Amino acid sequence: MISLPTSSKKDLIENYENKKAEIEKLQQEYSKLIPEYYVVEIEFELESKILTVPEQISINIYSFSIEDSDLTGEPIQKYTTISQNRDLLPNSEELDTVLKSLAWSRETLARIKSLLDEANCISIENGEITTIGIACSGMGVYSYKLFDKPLNQQQKETYDDRCQYIYYKDHVVLEYSSGAFGQECFERE
Template identity: 35%
Template sequence: MKQQNLVILILVLFLSSCGMKTKEGLTENYDENKNGIIELKNFYNKTVPKDFIVRIRYNSSDNIDLFVYQPTENSEKHELLFQQWNLDINDYVPENPRSDYDKKYHGITNSFEKVKEKLNWTNETFAKIYDKLDDVNCMGITNGNPTEIEYGFKGMGMFSYLIFDENLNSELQEKHSDDCTQMFYKENVVLSYGSGAIGSLCTPEFKRNE
């Protein structure tokens, strides 16, 4: 048991020490790549079909975490169409048969080909998205208003940009500055921190000076 706990502790320390992005790096990267980030946002929102929500994170150029939500008859709601971690874009074989539990909680389908047909995407589409993310030093994106663009990990958490369609007024700036998970940066940009499975829900880097 002691040896198992030691292994877990080493793993936690390793994960916490690698990929340590910072708020300073987050803001500097936005200022240096603003035009590319806005271009990425516009490109991606046009690429995702109307009323679909697609979240994609690149572990490498050809390995992704993919979550796809499709509209229901009630257009205000979505249902999980597909989810898969560590999906090899060029060599993905779905596991069959599927249980009712899988269909309910892991997506209506586990066919990557069917998902691409629904989205009208090809492997080339995924390659283009990767290139545009890589050009601005980012690793993931989810469409919408705001569009979330993932910058990188801080330990088990993730730093992201929330890019709104319009500049935020003073009320919205305050709403999106909670000294914890969000901080208004400038114009239509909010900095975001999403914690991982373990660790603090907040980042002290978003604490404002009194």
């Protein structure tokens, strides 16, 4: 039986403490590459010799506009899907087309991959909250949610349900996104 990759909350915390500077650099440098009013999620999937699956890249692109405020007076961001691209091969024309839509080159992609590798991470998504994936575990994913400033009390309550989210410190929340099967929440201590 072929086993799926594994990780844990402990791995997530250790990586953050060991790679904090690299993770913050990744967040800052990546945000500079994103066109205004866009959210771009990118994930690099490693080659699997056992499953004979080549290295692949997934890139999802969304645009957003800021609408009038809601009842609380806060502005509302309305998102539109531009493209969703899974399992792109590194040297494919399809990947080049996606990169061109962002005004990126293969060198830009290589820079993002290098920043992710330095931070020991596999994915990143910009936005109001930056989400950086560190590892897949089974069908789930362990990630960091990085806020621009320390969380207020309401955010701490929202992002500390001890299942999908664990408030870690200051502006960092740990996230576990479950997959189609396997554990649904962070493992118990």
